[in-house]
Amino acid sequence: MERDIFLNLSPLDHRYYASNEPLFNQLAEYFSENAYIRYELKVEAALVRVLAKRGLCSQAIAAEVSQACNEVEPEEVYLEEEKTKHNIRALVNCIQHRVSEAARPYVHFTTTSVDIMDSATALRFKEATEKVVLPKMLELEALLIAIARREKGTLQVGRTHGQHAVPITFGFAMAEYVSRLGSRIECVKQTADNLRGKISGAVGAYNASSLFFDDPMEFETEVLWELGLQPAIYSNQIVEPEYLTDYIHAILSAFGVLANLADDIRNLQRTEIGEVGEVFEATQVGSSTMPHKRNPWNFEHVKSMWKEFMPRMVTLYADQISEHQRDLTNSASGRFVPEIVVGFVAAVDRLTRVMKKLVVDESRMKRNFEMTKEMVIAEPLYILLASLGHPDAHEAVRKLTLKSQQTGKTLRELLVTQEELFPYWERLTPKQRGVLEHPEQYRGWAERKTEYLCDLWEKRLMI
Numbered sequence: 001m002e003r004d005i006f007l008n009l010s011p012l013d014h015r016y017y018a019s020n021e022p023l024f025n026q027l028a029e030y031f032s033e034n035a036y037i038r039y040e041l042k043v044e045a046a047l048v049r050v051l052a053k054r055g056l057c058s059q060a061i062a063a064e065v066s067q068a069c070n071e072v073e074p075e076e077v078y079l080e081e082e083k084t085k086h087n088i089r090a091l092v093n094c095i096q097h098r099v100s101e102a103a104r105p106y107v108h109f110t111t112t113s114v115d116i117m118d119s120a121t122a123l124r125f126k127e128a129t130e131k132v133v134l135p136k137m138l139e140l141e142a143l144l145i146a147i148a149r150r151e152k153g154t155l156q157v158g159r160t161h162g163q164h165a166v167p168i169t170f171g172f173a174m175a176e177y178v179s180r181l182g183s184r185i186e187c188v189k190q191t192a193d194n195l196r197g198k199i200s201g202a203v204g205a206y207n208a209s210s211l212f213f214d215d216p217m218e219f220e221t222e223v224l225w226e227l228g229l230q231p232a233i234y235s236n237q238i239v240e241p242e243y244l245t246d247y248i249h250a251i252l253s254a255f256g257v258l259a260n261l262a263d264d265i266r267n268l269q270r271t272e273i274g275e276v277g278e279v280f281e282a283t284q285v286g287s288s289t290m291p292h293k294r295n296p297w298n299f300e301h302v303k304s305m306w307k308e309f310m311p312r313m314v315t316l317y318a319d320q321i322s323e324h325q326r327d328l329t330n331s332a333s334g335r336f337v338p339e340i341v342v343g344f345v346a347a348v349d350r351l352t353r354v355m356k357k358l359v360v361d362e363s364r365m366k367r368n369f370e371m372t373k374e375m376v377i378a379e380p381l382y383i384l385l386a387s388l389g390h391p392d393a394h395e396a397v398r399k400l401t402l403k404s405q406q407t408g409k410t411l412r413e414l415l416v417t418q419e420e421l422f423p424y425w426e427r428l429t430p431k432q433r434g435v436l437e438h439p440e441q442y443r444g445w446a447e448r449k450t451e452y453l454c455d456l457w458e459k460r461l462m463i
């Protein structure tokens with residue numbers, strides 16, 4: 001008898017699944033409920049292999065149990081759990097049903113359920129990170145580096161509080177995200193590498209395994225080594241939860257960087273700004289009622305996904321608490337944690353796809369820059385006047401900006417007609433005057449810092 005386990009409840013397994021089926025299929029190899037059972041079976045197999053190495057059972061028994069672990073299907077376990085009402089006992093029963101009487105005692109020998117579950121959890125997150133999460137993050141990082149380099153000299157007005165500040169380049173604006181995403185890639189890698197397992201028994205004191213081994217901690221290390229894992233420094237019935245808390249924090253803080261980038265790009269697509277655009281396909285519709293609309297919906301989607309998954313960090317913090325040597329109040333909540341990583345990878349994938357097709361309107365950037373009529377030289381002008389000894393340069397320039405607004409004349413035009421200020425103008429070096437005459441040159445080290453950041457992250461991440 002088969003159960004219908006596909007209820008189509010989550011947009012992740014239908015709507016967003018459809019956005020990139022191969023990627024979601026790949027993620028399911030680590031994060032589906034079936035995958036969890038397959039990972040648990042891997043841990044059970046590693047356990048019996050080490051029991052044989054240690055001479056507790058024969059190699060033939062280890063081979064028999066390992067073979068059974070390869071063959072058990074998740075569906076069998078679900079059906080068995082309907083009887084046992086205990087998920088790991090169901091798994092153990094399914095393995096035992098497939099082996100000889102002589103082999104049965106060595107299935108799950110000396111371990112508690114969570115030895116198997118927490119080790120499987122560490123393994124699935126670690127492998128998924130190595131095989132999918134990091135490659136996807138690195139693909140986006142490489143794309144951002146390429147955009148930053150390509151646009152390193154594209155003039156853009158810097159904006160603070162939504163108001164024109166001083167010039168930068170669009171490449172420099174993108175380099176911010178090269179750096180922030182780069183640091184999150186490192187953090188995801190470090191925290192994934194540090195996910196750990198346990199084979200320390202029901203309360204973590206090796207009560208059962210120490211009946212058979214003089215060095216139960218070494219036994220634990222050997223079993224986990226078979227899986228490429230390290231033991232938790234401390235465990236009771238469960239692995240110290242902080243390893244996973246740190247990993248999910250790394251994922252969600254990276255998600256925050258994506259959301260910030262998506263938000264910036266979305267804002268630059270406002271009708272009044274119009275500096276970048278999401279490519280629209282010939283058949284694509286912007287709005288169901290306003291045919292002219294070309295909405296930045298993919299960027300809005302990324303922010304929306306972040307809003308859904310970011311607060312789930314709170315669940316991880318709540319899951320830090322388990323009574324005495326453990327309770328089960330982190331069990332059901334912990335089963336949803338993989339969704340966070342799936343949602344994150346889906347957002348990385350979408351952002352990569354739309355950023356690849358980002359259209360940059362250089363002339364619109366220049367026009368927007370010119371809107372404030374060279375007002376951006378107010379800062380260098382006041383600093384240069386101050387450097388030449390003007391006693392109240394900030395106030396003098398502030399008044400000049402008011403006059404500029406009233407008369408429509410540029411600051412530079414006004415400056416040379418001011419008796420009080422003209423002598424300072426004459427003392428400026430050609431380079432300093434050049435910046436005041438060509439405000440677009442007042443972009444400091446925007447280009448060089450862009451190059452510096454791209455080089456730095458390329459080298460650190462070996463892209």
Ligand SMILES: O=C(O)C[C@H](Nc1ncnc2c1ncn2[C@@H]1O[C@H](COP(=O)(O)O)[C@@H](O)[C@H]1O)C(=O)O
Nearest residue numbers: 085086087088111112113114202237328331332335
């Ligand atoms: O090795 C052991 O089993 C030790 C035992 N603790 C348990 N350890 C692991 N799983 C246990 C435990 N207790 C229950 N269950 C089973 O957990 C499942 C909980 O289901 P859900 O809430 O959906 O996550 C659900 O299948 C439960 O049956 C103890 O008494 O300390």
